[in-house]
Amino acid sequence: MSTGLLHLHSLLRWVILILLLVTLYQSFVKNEKIKSTSLWLMIVAHVMLLIGTYQSILGRFGWMNLPEGVSVMKDSFYRFYLVEHPTLMIASIVLIALARGKSKDLNYSAVNKLLLIALVLILAAVPWPFRGEPIGRPWLP
Ligand code: HEM
Secondary structure, three states: OHHHHHHHHHHHHHHHHHHHHHHHHHHHHOOOOHHHHHHHHHHHHHHHHHHHHHHHHHOOOOHHHOOOOOOHHHOHHHHHHHHHHHHHHHHHHHHHHHHHHHHHOOOHHHHHHHHHHHHHHHHHHOOOHHHOOOOOOOOOO
């Protein structure tokens, strides 16, 4: 089950990024369809939060399976996957939820600002292949 969830988590990054870009575009051109796109974006972001929380606690590199003697903050691999990645991603999911609220009132400029910051956080926190070993992961599951 864990492998399936990891693949889903990896694949959904593209769904989040596409929905985020579409919602951002809609906030620029002031399209009312932003109400439904931002809802889908928020739903997918929360699915990522659920899977990510499971992985961080019970996954192969999760807190419950830490090898003996590892100091998370001193180990760049564990610091990335158990602290930096979750913190930045949770911050981006909060921004996505706030943007969803603003899009219900068609407050396009607020949605715009919130989602731009969320996009930067996500791009910075994804373990892209070019991050190199041991953090980098493939483009696709
Ligand atoms: C927008 C939200 C998120 C995106 C786009 C994202 C993206 C990714 C990607 C692309 C991977 C690598 C998957 C692979 O091996 O191919 C990954 C791994 C991981 N993510 Fe996330 N993530 C998000 C949110 C979260 C959150 C909120 C948490 C924790 C609360 C989390 C915890 C993890 C962990 C622990 C791994 C490593 C799992 C393993 O290798 O066993 N992620 N994430």
